[in-house]
Amino acid sequence: MLNENESAAGSARLADEALDAYSQAVVGAVEQVGNAVVSVYVGGAGEAARARGGAGSGVVVTPDGYVLTNEHVVQGVQEARVAFVDGRSVAATIVGRDASTDLAVLRAQAGALPYASLAGARPLRVGQLVVAVGNPLGFESTVSAGVVSALGRSLRSRQGRLIEGVVQHTAALNPGNSGGPLVDYRGRVVGVNTAIIATAQGIGFAVPATTAQWVLTEILTQGRVRRAYLGIAVRDRPLDLRLVRALGLSVRRAVEITSRDSQGPAAQADLHPGDLIVAVNDAPVDGIDALHLQLSRCPPGGPLTLRIVRRTQSLEVRITPREPA
Numbered sequence: 031m032l033n034e035n036e037s038a039a040g041s042a043r044l045a046d047e048a049l050d051a052y053s054q055a056v057v058g059a060v061e062q063v064g065n066a067v068v069s070v071y072v073g074g075a076g077e078a079a080r081a082r083g084g085a086g087s088g089v090v091v092t093p094d095g096y097v098l099t100n101e102h103v104v105q106g107v108q109e110a111r112v113a114f115v116d117g118r119s120v121a122a123t124i125v126g127r128d129a130s131t132d133l134a135v136l137r138a139q140a141g142a143l144p145y146a147s148l149a150g151a152r153p154l155r156v157g158q159l160v161v162a163v164g165n166p167l168g169f170e171s172t173v174s175a176g177v178v179s180a181l182g183r184s185l186r187s188r189q190g191r192l193i194e195g196v197v198q199h200t201a202a203l204n205p206g207n208s209g210g211p212l213v214d215y216r217g218r219v220v221g222v223n224t225a226i227i228a229t230a231q232g233i234g235f236a237v238p239a240t241t242a243q244w245v246l247t248e249i250l251t252q253g254r255v256r257r258a259y260l261g262i263a264v265r266d267r268p269l270d271l272r273l274v275r276a277l278g279l280s281v282r283r284a285v286e287i288t289s290r291d292s293q294g295p296a297a298q299a300d301l302h303p304g305d306l307i308v309a310v311n312d313a314p315v316d317g318i319d320a321l322h323l324q325l326s327r328c329p330p331g332g333p334l335t336l337r338i339v340r341r342t343q344s345l346e347v348r349i350t351p352r353e354p355a
Contacts, residue, residue, distance in 0.1 A: 037183050052159070056175045059148035059161045059229045062188040062217025064173075065144035066090040067078045067210060069165040070122075070136070071115040084186040087130040087164035087210030088112060088136065089219060090145040092245065098242055099209030100224050101127045101152065102188065103109035104134050115171055116135045123171065126249030127320075130257070131237055132224050133245045135211075146211060148239045148246075154178050154197060162201035162223055164210030176200030176234070184319070185225060185235050192319045195238045203234040212236040258334075258351030259292015260301075262287045266317045267306060269292040269339075277344045281316040284339065299349040301338070308344075 072085045088099035097112060104124055105108055113119040122136040125324055127201040145346050154160075158178045165172065180198040185192055199212060201221055221236025248255040267286035274282055284306040290296045310324035311334050330353045338345050 059213050059215050059217045062171050063146045063213050067163045070103050070109045071111045081094050081105040086208040089211040090143050093143050093145050095140050098136050101129050101132045101134045103209045109154040118272050125238050128255040130187050130246050131193050131245055132187050135249045146219050147222045148243050159214050164207035171243055172178045174196045174202040191322050197236045199234050256330045256353055258330050259354040260292035260296050260351055262296045263289040279315045281308050283316040285321050295349050295351050299347050306339040311335055
């Protein structure tokens with residue numbers, strides 16, 4: 031005759047056997063991360079209580095209450111509330127925002143919280159299982175599963191910058207999923223869901239965990255996301271093929287300086303309107319997006335080298351970017 035413990039163990043084995051490997055992976059991921067996913071409500075406590083579905087979702091990433099979400103979820107507000115799966119709702123302060131990556135960091139007024147781990151530099155693969163957890167349309171802890179359908183996508187933020195390395199996936203998303211985590215089968219956050227294409231089916235996007243980690247670190251250590259500022263206005267400019275061949279350039283398009291801040295780093299480095307930027311620290315630059323990408327890898331205050339074309343000459347210019355005023 032089976033005792034109580036043996037009977038319970040047998041029931042657990044039967045439950046596991048009823049799930050195929052795919053289901054077990056999804057269930058395991060949700061059990062690992064589910065308690066760390068929160069609903070984000072904007073406005074005061076009264077507004078939050080009346081709101082259906084809140085503004086979006088978020089994920090707790092430290093036990094002392096730091097939460098990652100989308101910048102557009104908390105855009106234009108100074109206070110928010112977060113609701114946990116156990117029914118608690120607490121005030122949250124907005125610690126920092128970065129519209130250029132559509133990420134924001136909140137601090138929930140609670141401690142000893144369940145939290146999720148960012149996957150960091152662990153590589154994703156096309157076809158890999160991913161699970162989206164969030165709060166779409168007021169239905170808490172909603173789960174959808176899919177696969178990574180493409181890597182290295184670029185998604186333009188509301189500020190016009192490209193978010194690089196975006197993960198495209200097939201996990202079903204709704205507007206309330208914004209800011210919620212995209213996780214792998216171990217429950218590690220591989221991205222923060224940020225957008226869907228309304229006219230397409232089965233296409234979702236997530237800001238990669240590496241970008242989220244960088245933004246989180248910048249905000250927690252510096253109070254803001256620092257970006258290099260050159261003090262120039264620019265436009266994309268195609269290059270004359272004769273000039274490309276004569277100077278041995280590796281690009282056929284460049285970034286033309288159209289104007290400059292008279293007190294900015296570019297003026298101090300003697301850059302002029304009409305100069306064409308073709309490389310930053312030996313990395314080719316074939317347009318504004320490429321220039322933004324290279325500058326995002328250069329902390330303000332550190333010198334860098336621009337390769338420019340001035341009339342028919344190729345020149346190197348040393349410049350020290352700073353943060354925008």
